[in-house]
Amino acid sequence: MTKADIIESVYEKVGFSKKEAAEVVEMVFDTIKETLERGEKIKISGFGNFIVREKKSRVGRNPQTGEEIEISARRVLTFRPSQVLKNALNLSDMPPPPVA
Amino acid sequence: MLKSDLINILVVKRGVTQKQAESTIETIFDSMKDALCRGENIEIRGLGAFHVKHYDGYQGRNPKTGEVIPVKPKRGILFRTGKELRDRVNRPEALAKPLEPDDEDEGSEGDGTPPVAAGA
Numbered sequence: 223m224t225k226a227d228i229i230e231s232v233y234e235k236v237g238f239s240k241k242e243a244a245e246v247v248e249m250v251f252d253t254i255k256e257t258l259e260r261g262e263k264i265k266i267s268g269f270g271n272f273i274v275r276e277k278k279s280r281v282g283r284n285p286q287t288g289e290e291i292e293i294s295a296r297r298v299l300t301f302r303p304s305q306v307l308k309n310a311l312n313l314s315d316m317p318p319p320p321v322a
Numbered sequence: 323m324l325k326s327d328l329i330n331i332l333v334v335k336r337g338v339t340q341k342q343a344e345s346t347i348e349t350i351f352d353s354m355k356d357a358l359c360r361g362e363n364i365e366i367r368g369l370g371a372f373h374v375k376h377y378d379g380y381q382g383r384n385p386k387t388g389e390v391i392p393v394k395p396k397r398g399i400l401f402r403t404g405k406e407l408r409d410r411v412n413r414p415e416a417l418a419k420p421l422e423p424d425d426e427d428e429g430s431e432g433d434g435t436p437p438v439a440a441g442a
Contacts, residue, residue, distance in 0.1 A: 223357040223364045231353040236345045238338075246336060246346055251369055253331055257323045259410040261421045264323045269351045270399075274411055276421055297412045297421075299370070301401035310359050311374070311397045 225251070258299055270303040325351075358399060368406040375400050 225247065233243040254264055254272070264272040279295040325347055332343035357364055364372040379395040403411070
């Protein structure tokens with residue numbers, strides 16, 4: 223699924239024109255990104271939370287050379303799916319895993 | 323920021339009705355949820371990608387009693403932040419401002435804070 227599919231769903235359900243649906247969906251994702259950029263978390267009940275976390279600097283290693291390097295302190299984004307979503311994913315009628 | 327804040331922003335900034343805004347936000351996250359439940363991955367350019375991961379079942383143990391219990395196969399979600407957002411979250415200017423405190427950590431253990439009785 224991509225943004226185009228989400229736009230299509232919004233177009234079908236809400237009664238916007240194609241163009242308006244696209245713009246509205248774009249605005250939602252832009253707002254989410256701007257909010258996270260400010261370090262603020264997003265909580266979508268029934269779906270999950272997007273949380274910005276502070277990571278301290280730590281010593282890592284170049285796996286190729288074994289050389290020690292400092293990994294600088296940084297902010298990362300994590301997503302925690304809600305219990306509702308986790309349960310929905312694991313209903314008994316879930317499709318079998320793809321055959322590898 | 324909550325779902326209701328996203329709805330308000332659509333009403334104020336786009337001039338759509340409250341009902342349209344509510345329906346839009348619900349539809350976006352419902353359609354994403356449905357796709358994940360079908361086992362489909364989602365990729366939103368600039369934001370990130372959601373992957374459905376299958377975990378095999380295994381023999382687990384109750385750590386208290388040592389009793390063997392079968393753990394059923396399950397599915398989980400992995401989220402990988404997109405490049406654009408990863409860079410935006412980690413901008414030097416953003417780092418200067420402290421994060422809001424992590425108030426809710428529902429159900430997490432081992433944070434050192436004893437649970438407090440509600441209404442105490």
